[in-house]
Amino acid sequence: MTAGLVAAPSAVDDVARGRVRRAVRWRAVVTVLAVLVVLTYVLTLMVGRTFYPPGDVVRVVLGQDVPGASFTVGRLRLPRATLAVVAGLSFGLAGVTFQTMLRNPLASPDVIGISTGASAAAAVAIVLLGLGGTAVSVFAIVAGLVVAVLIYLLAYKDGGAGTRFILIGIGMAAMLHSVIAYVLSRASQWDYQEALRWLSGSLNGVTWDRTVPALVVLVVLGPVLLTQTRALEAIQLGDDTASALGVRVERTRLLAMVAAVGVLAFATAACGPIAFVAFLAGPIAARVVGPNGSLLLPAALVGALLVLVADLCGQFAFGTRFPVGVVTGVLGAPYLIYLIVRSNRVGGSL
Amino acid sequence: MTSVLSPAPAPVTAPVRRPGPVRLLWLLVVVAVLVLLLAASVAIGSRGVGWSDIVAALGGSTDNLGQAAVTKRVPRTLLAVLVGAALGLSGAVMQGVTRNPLADPGVLGINMGASLAVVTGLAWFGLFSATSIIWTAIGGAAVAALFVYAVGSLGRGGATPLKLALAGAATSAALTSFITAVALPRGDIAGSVQSWQIGGVGGAGFDSIRQVLPFLAVGLAVSLLSARSLNSLALGDELAAGLGERVALVRGVAAGGSVLLCGAATAVAGPIGFVGLVVPHLCRLLVGVDHRWLLPFSALTGACLLTAADVLGRVVARPAEIDVGIITALIGAPFFIAIVRRQKVREL
Numbered sequence: 001m002t003a004g005l006v007a008a009p010s011a012v013d014d015v016a017r018g019r020v021r022r023a024v025r026w027r028a029v030v031t032v033l034a035v036l037v038v039l040t041y042v043l044t045l046m047v048g049r050t051f052y053p054p055g056d057v058v059r060v061v062l063g064q065d066v067p068g069a070s071f072t073v074g075r076l077r078l079p080r081a082t083l084a085v086v087a088g089l090s091f092g093l094a095g096v097t098f099q100t101m102l103r104n105p106l107a108s109p110d111v112i113g114i115s116t117g118a119s120a121a122a123a124v125a126i127v128l129l130g131l132g133g134t135a136v137s138v139f140a141i142v143a144g145l146v147v148a149v150l151i152y153l154l155a156y157k158d159g160g161a162g163t164r165f166i167l168i169g170i171g172m173a174a175m176l177h178s179v180i181a182y183v184l185s186r187a188s189q190w191d192y193q194e195a196l197r198w199l200s201g202s203l204n205g206v207t208w209d210r211t212v213p214a215l216v217v218l219v220v221l222g223p224v225l226l227t228q229t230r231a232l233e234a235i236q237l238g239d240d241t242a243s244a245l246g247v248r249v250e251r252t253r254l255l256a257m258v259a260a261v262g263v264l265a266f267a268t269a270a271c272g273p274i275a276f277v278a279f280l281a282g283p284i285a286a287r288v289v290g291p292n293g294s295l296l297l298p299a300a301l302v303g304a305l306l307v308l309v310a311d312l313c314g315q316f317a318f319g320t321r322f323p324v325g326v327v328t329g330v331l332g333a334p335y336l337i338y339l340i341v342r343s344n345r346v347g348g349s350l
Numbered sequence: 351m352t353s354v355l356s357p358a359p360a361p362v363t364a365p366v367r368r369p370g371p372v373r374l375l376w377l378l379v380v381v382a383v384l385v386l387l388l389a390a391s392v393a394i395g396s397r398g399v400g401w402s403d404i405v406a407a408l409g410g411s412t413d414n415l416g417q418a419a420v421t422k423r424v425p426r427t428l429l430a431v432l433v434g435a436a437l438g439l440s441g442a443v444m445q446g447v448t449r450n451p452l453a454d455p456g457v458l459g460i461n462m463g464a465s466l467a468v469v470t471g472l473a474w475f476g477l478f479s480a481t482s483i484i485w486t487a488i489g490g491a492a493v494a495a496l497f498v499y500a501v502g503s504l505g506r507g508g509a510t511p512l513k514l515a516l517a518g519a520a521t522s523a524a525l526t527s528f529i530t531a532v533a534l535p536r537g538d539i540a541g542s543v544q545s546w547q548i549g550g551v552g553g554a555g556f557d558s559i560r561q562v563l564p565f566l567a568v569g570l571a572v573s574l575l576s577a578r579s580l581n582s583l584a585l586g587d588e589l590a591a592g593l594g595e596r597v598a599l600v601r602g603v604a605a606g607g608s609v610l611l612c613g614a615a616t617a618v619a620g621p622i623g624f625v626g627l628v629v630p631h632l633c634r635l636l637v638g639v640d641h642r643w644l645l646p647f648s649a650l651t652g653a654c655l656l657t658a659a660d661v662l663g664r665v666v667a668r669p670a671e672i673d674v675g676i677i678t679a680l681i682g683a684p685f686f687i688a689i690v691r692r693q694k695v696r697e698l
Binding site: 106111154155163164166167168170171172173174175177178179181182185186195196200275276318319320322325326329330332333334336337340341 | 452457501502504512513515516517519520521523524526527528530531534535544547548623624667670672673675676679680682683684686687690691693
């Protein structure tokens with residue numbers, strides 16, 4: 001207001017300053033999140049039945065031979081913690097991509113059944129078909145894509161597909177959930193830990209051969225998603241606006257969906273659909289970042305942090321070791337309910 | 351805007367009335383189907399048994415393995431009939447009370463509430479008698495129902511189907527996680543947790559049936575007696591009040607009956623979803639929207655559906671069995687999607 005009286009160009013300056021301020025804030029948030037992820041990662045490697053000081057852990061990670069720690073940290077804790085980070089990043093990235101693309105916080109792949117589809121396919125591949133390795137992941141990704149397309153086709157009917165999309169997704173999730181239950185009941189013996197992995201996600205008994213494929217796919221497809229940040233934000237304004245801004249809407253949407261389902265499915269094949277991480281990461285990142293920039297990278301980091309912290313809690317906070325998915329499920333569902341209540345009160349787009 | 355006063359979203363495209371003879375005809379058909387399914391349920395299973403053995407077994411003989419198998423199938427069939435009838439009726443009443451075509455004890459998370467209450471009781475409070483388990487299940491169902499309805503009806507527009515279904519799905523997810531979290535530290539009951547997450551009628555015995563029967567009878571009576579009031583409610587709250595109906599009271603009593611039914615059913619069979627969703631919709635197509643016909647029909651058709659699902663579960667995966675809760679979800683979820691697709695966006 002008063003600035004306008006002082007000098008004419010200050011309005012332009014304000015805009016420029018605001019832009020710089022937002023960029024600085026965004027960078028600060030991303031840096032803090034990244035540092036937190038690294039610290040929690042190292043902490044996860046340190047604690048356990050035996051405690052190893054950070055120095056030992058860092059030396060093991062760098063490939064040096066430390067008696068005792070090399071096995072415990074290098075063979076047992078490292079693949080688990082790494083998969084926690086990879087899965088968290090993947091779920092966070094995939095979740096926020098879907099939420100942005102469909103303009104609805106409820107449209108995350110774990111609420112609308114895409115994760116459940118990937119998980120069901122992985123369970124079928126492993127338990128019924130006796131497959132292993134990459135074949136399982138391929139099954140998962142195909143199923144994830146099929147479910148996504150199916151929901152889209154079923155929900156698409158003379159426009160206004162938003163709410164219908166989510167309800168149909170919920171129905172789909174219920175059906176696929178019972179497919180998982182069926183597959184598990186066909187398994188030679190009811191293994192509760194294995195069941196929990198496919199139903200709610202678990203990092204128990206993770207080895208490198210499960211971690212590496214998810215890591216590779218994330219390294220390949222993650223950057224692809226990040227390059228679509230601007231286009232996705234434009235799509236959030238509406239398809240027409242986005243095309244007016246020069247975004248090729250259908251191409252972006254297809255690319256983003258395939259890449260998001262790709263990282264999601266590979267992570268799901270490795271550790272199951274860790275409940276609600278994809279759903280929670282985006283809104284939490286939005287709260288932290290504010291209207292200061294893209295949500296993709298912050299949401300991925302929030303996802304990694306969520307999985308790491310939840311896994312730490314699940315392993316050590318209680319007398320029993322809970323799988324990570326049970327912890328995130330107990331945390332995430334109240335937030336989902338809160339979101340419903342809040343959007344009810346403000347008369348939101350539900 | 352979806353308004354509270356909008357007329358009953360006479361779900362899907364149900365015809366409003368059906369002439370009497372048509373209803374009677376359908377009644378006969380449904381009863382005949384139920385009798386056939388009962389016979390099938392006793393006769394069909396992992397082990398093939400000849401008719402002579404079946405008849406002998408029904409007469410009380412257990413001389414050979416086949417007859418013994420049939421003797422096992424009788425309580426199971428009875429339980430499927432009772433639970434199916436309870437869930438079908440419960441769903442019909444719920445759809446009437448909330449005027450919501452997507453209402454179902456499974457979709458709204460009420461069965462999961464009953465499950466969590468029972469699991470918590472088993473793990474923390476050393477619950478063991480059948481009656482206390484049933485009471486606990488009913489309590490859990492009531493709390494879950496109130497909670498989901500409160501969450502779904504906050505804010506503008508009241509309890510729209512979308513909000514209720516979402517609140518139910520979220521609550522189900524939360525409750526499932528809680529069930530695992532409660533049961534996992536207790537190795538001794540963790541094995542039975544599966545049966546509290548996926549319903550089935552496999553382990554039925556006459557004892558549990560006898561225990562749950564009074565609860566089901568009360569629920570049935572309350573629900574059937576509220577049929578006339580539900581007809582008034584279908585016209586909208588204000589019109590119902592104008593017709594002399596005490597709306598809040600009627601709604602509370604009918605909802606109570608419906609919660610009693612699904613809570614008791616969950617106590618003996620675990621959470622079984624989608625029966626209460628599918629059955630009332632089918633019955634509306636057969637006999638129209640008059641609750642005096644719709645409610646008994648829903649009970650009969652629910653019994654048919656669950657018995658058929660149970661037989662199917664025994665046949666498709668021989669020699670293993672598929673829990674009936676899995677079958678109903680596989681049948682019911684596509685039905686749910688179909689209903690969502692037919693609704694106008696406005697009504698969601």
